[in-house]
Amino acid sequence: xxxxxxxxxxxxxxxxxxxxxxxxxxxxxxxxxxxxxxTWDADQAVTALYSAHYGSLVRLAALLLRDVGTAxxxxxxxxxxxxxxxxxxxxxxxxxxxxxxxxxxxxxxxxRHRAVVQKYAPKGLPDAPSAENGAIxxxxxxxxxxxxxxxxxxxxxxLVLRYYADLSEAEIAHTxxxxxxxxxxxxSRGIAALRSGLEQSS
Amino acid sequence: MxxxxxxxxxxxxxxxxxxxxxxxxxxxxxxxxxxxxxEREVRRYGALHGDLRAWFRSVLAQLADLRxxxxxxETWMRSAVTVGVALIAVGLAVSAPQTLDRITSTGNRDxxxxxxxxxxxxxxxxxxxxxxxxxxxxSDDRPGAAPGASITxxxxxxxxxxxxxxxxxxxMTGTGTRPATTPSCPxxxxxxxxxxxxxxxxxxxxxxxxxxxxxxPAPETTSGVDGxxxxxx
Numbered sequence: 001x002x003x004x005x006x007x008x009x010x011x012x013x014x015x016x017x018x019x020x021x022x023x024x025x026x027x028x029x030x031x032x033x034x035x036x037x038x039t040w041d042a043d044q045a046v047t048a049l050y051s052a053h054y055g056s057l058v059r060l061a062a063l064l065l066r067d068v069g070t071a072x073x074x075x076x077x078x079x080x081x082x083x084x085x086x087x088x089x090x091x092x093x094x095x096x097x098x099x100x101x102x103x104x105x106x107x108x109x110x111x112r113h114r115a116v117v118q119k120y121a122p123k124g125l126p127d128a129p130s131a132e133n134g135a136i137x138x139x140x141x142x143x144x145x146x147x148x149x150x151x152x153x154x155x156x157x158x159l160v161l162r163y164y165a166d167l168s169e170a171e172i173a174h175t176x177x178x179x180x181x182x183x184x185x186x187x188s189r190g191i192a193a194l195r196s197g198l199e200q201s202s
Numbered sequence: 203m204x205x206x207x208x209x210x211x212x213x214x215x216x217x218x219x220x221x222x223x224x225x226x227x228x229x230x231x232x233x234x235x236x237x238x239x240x241e242r243e244v245r246r247y248g249a250l251h252g253d254l255r256a257w258f259r260s261v262l263a264q265l266a267d268l269r270x271x272x273x274x275x276e277t278w279m280r281s282a283v284t285v286g287v288a289l290i291a292v293g294l295a296v297s298a299p300q301t302l303d304r305i306t307s308t309g310n311r312d313x314x315x316x317x318x319x320x321x322x323x324x325x326x327x328x329x330x331x332x333x334x335x336x337x338x339x340x341s342d343d344r345p346g347a348a349p350g351a352s353i354t355x356x357x358x359x360x361x362x363x364x365x366x367x368x369x370x371x372x373x374m375t376g377t378g379t380r381p382a383t384t385p386s387c388p389x390x391x392x393x394x395x396x397x398x399x400x401x402x403x404x405x406x407x408x409x410x411x412x413x414x415x416x417x418x419p420a421p422e423t424t425s426g427v428d429g430x431x432x433x434x435x
Contacts, residue, residue: 059222144217164218
């Protein structure tokens, strides 16, 4: 499609060249290599990305924070921040990466704050499953989650991004804001610590 | 041989996916996001702007449900707001009394034959081409002679055909605006802008030069105008 290069930025529904809404379009800034940059505005981006990725991002944050309510707040704040900085973003792929990065960073901040709170209020979080809890259904899952919660933040992030989000090392490095070598280090150390924790629990 | 890390990796993957699948986000996430966006804009731009944007956003959201939002973008919204603001500004400018007077005076000046480019050109051409033709009829050289009675600037022009307009103020505009077409003035090629912004409706007999034989009688000016127009024709 080349009609929306510049002359017809708006198309009405029912037109022959109506843009499909069930696919993710790749926006090219400047149109250097490909024409047709159909630019989303901030509101459209929020709506589209919410529909496609809100659930997965909430689950990602929930794995990091172990609190669904806080995870939703973190993800919503990330969407709001993306909306405010939308002028600097012009591609859906970059927007998702930005969202993911924002979710991880905000989760890290929450955990830091939570660590401070726990320092002065060492009571366990109500949503954290304990070993004495008889409602455990899947022992393996609970053991892994518990062991994961005991890991340092960076190691936990690396493992969650790798084994839940299925990101590559480069993507994990970009999301966490570290080098690929650091990603490998955190991942290997995290697995080692997780293995040790599972062996001890078993 | 399976790497130990791979084994634990699979265990971790299964456990994480099982844990994540148990998470069910609330259905009002998008509404909360939009509410926070509106609140942020209100804090940043003020209540009116925030409400306006919220209203537009709600309209767009409703249209998005109808799948019409593809062609209703924020750019369109901004353009519409810009056009509306421009129209309001133009309306205010037009409604200003001074602007009205200016337009009125400008319109009167425009209606004067002297300001008619064709007429002035014809007059100038006539005065230049026919050395004697326009001379005996000073009224011809008066671009604005016909409506002179009603238009102040025409009278001095009509009266002082041989006199340079530079010596005469152009009271019609009163704003220092030089007439679009200066009457023919072989002696003074450069007409000067009006110096005294007198009342446009008042005639300016004082500007009459000594050489001006007539103070711009209406019928003569009319005929002069007609003559000028004929010359132009």
